[in-house]
Amino acid sequence: MKDGTDRLILFFLQGDGYALRIEDVVEVMEPPPLYPIPRAPCYFPGIMNFHGSLVPVIDLAAFLVGTSFYPQGQLLALDSRIANIALWVDSVESVRPAEVVMDERESDEDFVEKMLIISEQEVKLLSVGKLVDRIEEILMGIGSFT
Amino acid sequence: MHMPIGYKFILGFAVVIAAVGFAPDLVKHLGYSVEMTTVLTYLVAMTIGLILGWLFSRRFTNNISILTDSAETISQGDLTKNIEIKSPMFPDETCDLAGSINKMQENLRELVGHLNSTSTKVSESASMLSSSVLEINASTEEVAQAIEQISRGAENQAEMVGKSSKTIHEMAIAVELVAKRAKEAAKAARETSETAKKGGNLANDSLERLKSFLDMVELTGRQFTEFNAKVQQVGKIADFIGEIARQTNLLALNASIEAARAGEYGKGFAVVAEEVRKLADGTGKSAADIIELINQLKEQSVRLKETIANSSNEITISKRNLDVTADSFHEIINTVMESERKSNSIADLSQMQTDGAAKMVHAIDEIAKVAEDNAASTEEVSAATEEQSAAMQDMVQASKELAKLADELMRIVERFKIGENRDMAE
Numbered sequence: 156m157k158d159g160t161d162r163l164i165l166f167f168l169q170g171d172g173y174a175l176r177i178e179d180v181v182e183v184m185e186p187p188p189l190y191p192i193p194r195a196p197c198y199f200p201g202i203m204n205f206h207g208s209l210v211p212v213i214d215l216a217a218f219l220v221g222t223s224f225y226p227q228g229q230l231l232a233l234d235s236r237i238a239n240i241a242l243w244v245d246s247v248e249s250v251r252p253a254e255v256v257m258d259e260r261e262s263d264e265d266f267v268e269k270m271l272i273i274s275e276q277e278v279k280l281l282s283v284g285k286l287v288d289r290i291e292e293i294l295m296g297i298g299s300f301t
Numbered sequence: 302m303h304m305p306i307g308y309k310f311i312l313g314f315a316v317v318i319a320a321v322g323f324a325p326d327l328v329k330h331l332g333y334s335v336e337m338t339t340v341l342t343y344l345v346a347m348t349i350g351l352i353l354g355w356l357f358s359r360r361f362t363n364n365i366s367i368l369t370d371s372a373e374t375i376s377q378g379d380l381t382k383n384i385e386i387k388s389p390m391f392p393d394e395t396c397d398l399a400g401s402i403n404k405m406q407e408n409l410r411e412l413v414g415h416l417n418s419t420s421t422k423v424s425e426s427a428s429m430l431s432s433s434v435l436e437i438n439a440s441t442e443e444v445a446q447a448i449e450q451i452s453r454g455a456e457n458q459a460e461m462v463g464k465s466s467k468t469i470h471e472m473a474i475a476v477e478l479v480a481k482r483a484k485e486a487a488k489a490a491r492e493t494s495e496t497a498k499k500g501g502n503l504a505n506d507s508l509e510r511l512k513s514f515l516d517m518v519e520l521t522g523r524q525f526t527e528f529n530a531k532v533q534q535v536g537k538i539a540d541f542i543g544e545i546a547r548q549t550n551l552l553a554l555n556a557s558i559e560a561a562r563a564g565e566y567g568k569g570f571a572v573v574a575e576e577v578r579k580l581a582d583g584t585g586k587s588a589a590d591i592i593e594l595i596n597q598l599k600e601q602s603v604r605l606k607e608t609i610a611n612s613s614n615e616i617t618i619s620k621r622n623l624d625v626t627a628d629s630f631h632e633i634i635n636t637v638m639e640s641e642r643k644s645n646s647i648a649d650l651s652q653m654q655t656d657g658a659a660k661m662v663h664a665i666d667e668i669a670k671v672a673e674d675n676a677a678s679t680e681e682v683s684a685a686t687e688e689q690s691a692a693m694q695d696m697v698q699a700s701k702e703l704a705k706l707a708d709e710l711m712r713i714v715e716r717f718k719i720g721e722n723r724d725m726a727e
Contacts, residue, residue, distance in 0.1 A: 162561045162571070164554070177561040183554040185547075229551070249578060250557035250571075 161253035163271075165278060166231065166244040168216045172278040173244070174271060175231065179283045182232040183247050186212075196293065197223070203241060205232055213290055215242045219266065238287040304391035306361065313357045320349035364395035371402055378716040380410045413717040420710040427704030434700045438693040445686040452683045455676035462672040466665045473658035480651035487644035494637040501630035508623045515616045522609050529602045532595055539591035546585030553578030 162177040189201030189212055198217035202209050212230065216222055230241045251273065258272040259280075266289070268282035304312075324345040328338045364386050371384045383406065384399040556574030560567030 162557070164558070177558055180558055181562075182558065183551055185551065247551075247554055249582070250554055250561070250575065 162250055163253060163256075163273075163278075163280070164231070164250050165248040165273070166229075167246050167248065168244055169220050169222060171220075172248075172273070172276055173215075174273075174278045174280045175283060176280075177250055179234055179237055180231050181234050184230045184232060184241075186228065186230055186243065199293075200243065203230075205239075205241065208235075208239060210239045210241050211294060212241045212243055215244055218290075233283065233287070237283060238291065240287060240290060304393055306393045306395075309357055309361070309391070309393060313353055316353050317346070317350035320353070321346035324349065360389055361393070361395060364393075364399065368395060368398055368402060371399070371406075375402070375406060375409070379718045380406050380413060381718045381720045383407075409717070410719040413714055413719050416710070416714045417717075417719075420707050420714055424704055424707035424711055427700055427707045431697060431700040431704055434693060434697045438690065438697055441686065441690045441693050445683065445690050448679060448683045448686050452676065452679040455672065455679040459669065459672040459676045462665065462669045466662075466669045469658070469661055469665045473655070473662050476651065476654045476658040480648065480655045483644065483648040483651040487641065487648045490637060490641035490644040494634065494641050497630060497634045497637045501627065501634050504623065504627045504630045508620070508627055511616065511620060511623055515613070515620060518609060518613055518616060522606070522613065525602065525606065525609065529599075529606070532598050532602065536592060536595040536599070539588050539595055543585055543588035543592055546581045546588050549581035550578055550585055553581050 163174045164177050164180055164183070165172060165174050167173065184205075187203045187205075189203055191201040192199065192211075195201075198214040200212055200214055202211050204210075210232065214223070228243050228245045229247050230243055231247065232241045233239075255273050256271045257275070259269045262268070262270040262279065264279065266282055266286045267279045268285075269280045271278045271280050321342075325338065325342040328341045328345060331338070331341070333341060367384055367386055371382070374382055383403045386396055386399045388396065553574045557571055557578065560571030560574055563570065
């Protein structure tokens with residue numbers, strides 16, 4: 156994490172700090188019009204047009220915490236090499252270098268890779284792989300259902 | 302023919318002498334001896350003398366006896382019987398005496414009748430006088446009691462008049478104080494009137510100023526509305542700036558992502574993007590601060606608008622109240638002026654009361670003096686009445702004595718009998 160090139164993008168969900176590795180994100184954007192999918196789970200508000208591609212949007216707060224998304228939030232579009240998925244977060248704070256991480260420790264929470272201490276605050280570093288796998292499972296379930 | 306008794310005695314003596322002279326011649330004719338004739342002569346002469354003496358003395362003696370009986374009867378008080386003497390051939394002094402006695406008896410009857418009637422009248426008058434004196438005495442006692450009561454009343458009156466005089470003196474002082482206070486009240490009423498006029502002028506001035514202030518408030522309200530609209534515009538600009546900052550922040554974030562994805566070549570760009578992001582973040586925060594301030598301004602403007610509206614309403618109410626106050630001041634001024642007029646009238650009346658009280662004091666002093674004189678006079682009258690009562694007691698006693706004397710006189714007079722007709726006539 157402290158090799159001098161790693162950077163983290165910090166965002167908030169329900170007041171809690173979260174982080175993703177910046178190489179996992181391709182764009183931060185304002186929420187575009189969404190096209191809802193019938194019978195989709197509540198944390199799946201719809202599909203958006205992302206530069207000509209249809210990308211499902213996941214309400215990360217609803218998915219992780221179980222509460223509804225923040226309407227004025229922002230979207231984090233993941234790298235298409237990982238998954239064509241956009242995550243709806245409450246707000247994106249900043250992009251920080253990995254040097255700002257004062258401490259880190261393991262976490263047993265689902266989809267949380269590590270617990271980072273940045274500016275004396277706890278930030279949960281999400282495991283994008285696990286998160287994407289689980290989302291894909293869900294999306295595949297929806298697709299098989301349909 | 303009236304013949305005095307002395308003449309009758311002389312006539313009888315002359316007849317006896319004549320009989321003695323003529324008896325011897327008569328006896329001689331009888332032819333007796335000389336001695337016998339002498340004796341007979343003396344006897345005849347004596348007989349003739351006795352007979353003639355008896356004849357002459359019998360009427361006289363009878364009249365004297367009648368006169369004596371009459372005098373005895375009169376001496377016993379019986380005046381009813383007149384002396385009745387047969388009128389002789391030759392009335393003498395007994396007849397005159399009988400007539401004089403009858404006349405005396407007649408006079409006595411008349412006198413006794415007068416005495417009787419007079420004593421009766423005196424007795425009746427004494428009785429009436431006694432009863433009258435008793436009545437007068439009773440009346441005098443009543444008068445004395447009444448005068449004594451009057452005297453006590455006069456004393457009480459004098460005492461009460463004295464107290465009244467003291468009270469009226471105090472009342473006069475109080476009236477004088479009232480007059481003084483009334484003058485002060487009139488002066489205060491004048492001052493109050495002036496103050497009320499000033500207050501009325503001030504109220505009118507305040508009303509005008511408040512109207513002007515209300516107009517200024519309305520103008521302030523309009524200006525505030527314009528100011529609020531401009532604040533709204535500033536808010537919109539701030540929103541726009543905030544949106545630009547947000548977009549800039551977003552671009553900076555994406556630039557940072559692109560720089561990171563560029564690897565080693567994007568480090569410098571990442572720094573620029575980070576700085577841009579910081580500027581955008583600062584701009585966003587400033588815009589957020591502006592928006593927050595504008596929101597606060599909006600809230601405060603809303604409250605201020607409500608306050609101005611409330612103030613305007615309050616001022617409108619105050620204006621009405623001031624109109625009412627001005628009217629009230631006008632009424633107060635009228636009332637105060639009326640009060641001033643009444644106070645002046647009260648002051649004048651109080652002065653008149655003071656003068657009247659002074660006269661009343663003088664009069665009550667005079668009354669007190671008269672009451673004291675009356676008390677003294679009634680005491681004198683009471684004393685005089687007591688003396689009069691004592692005199693009336695003496696008079697009662699004297700009238701009783703007089704009645705007693707009249708009764709005694711009547712008893713004395715009643716011893717004289719003067720006959721029914723005479724009594725009735727009297």
